[in-house]
Amino acid sequence: MINLRATLECGQVFHWTEKEVGLWEGLIGKELTVLRVERGQLEVVRGNATRVARYFAMDHDLAEVYAGFPQDETMLAALDFCRGLRILRQPAWECLATFITSSMKQVVHIRQMSFALRELFGRAVPGSGWRAYPEPARLAGASENELRACGLGYRAKNLQATAQRVASGEADLVGWEVLDDDDLREALCTLPGVGRKVANCALLFGFGRLSAFPVDTWIARIMRRSYWRGGQKSTPLALERRLASRFGPHAGYAQQYLFHHARMTARRARG
DNA sequence: CGCCAGGGTCTCG
């Protein structure tokens, strides 16, 4: 079971496109992939079924995930809204790089920057109009002005510097997979443009660490409103430390459901 | 126009 729209529009990934109603196209790594949901089942119109199943984490037991959610009104409303949303297994570099560009940007802008970077630096995927997310070495060799032309602003320098560390092997994202959550977060936070929030996004969306709990402005707002007593410190770090444990081993799932629900209902209220 | 957006970094207590 999967809710494809929620999975691809919830702000964990930024390049999938709905070509016609219910038909989604994008890249898994360097492979063109076309999908739709037919009778509740994920149908691979084009692409490799095994890699699709892995990318979309069809092995995650959502019933077990939901059973671990706190059974309060806020969480249940988010679950009702997002049911079937899956936390993807994105390529680590693509995920990390994208969230380096995400700081103080709206989801729509992150998407624009992702497409601009692909268009300018990515390798063409044969038989499609797509370009893959650029490899670290390609961005390491880009000029800051070229990156700024993709709308990155002050984030350009950070993306380039981190790309250089990854390309040189100084930062070994593949080797870091063996680290435990805390050590991996610490390693990621040594990279330019990567603080605790971006590192947690990489942990959750790119390294399969489902307990990682990114706290952004939206989550902080939700936490203060629904899960916080007045008087307690409500800095992002305090919120993460006090609440991640409450949401259990799949706290990242709970976080994403709360984030998506809040953002969608707020947008609708605004018109 | 002011405000805000999936923040990070540096400085100063």
Added chain:
DNA sequence: CGAGACCATGGC
């Protein structure tokens, strides 16, 4: 640890 300044850009 925490608060504040600063960093660019775009949509509303």
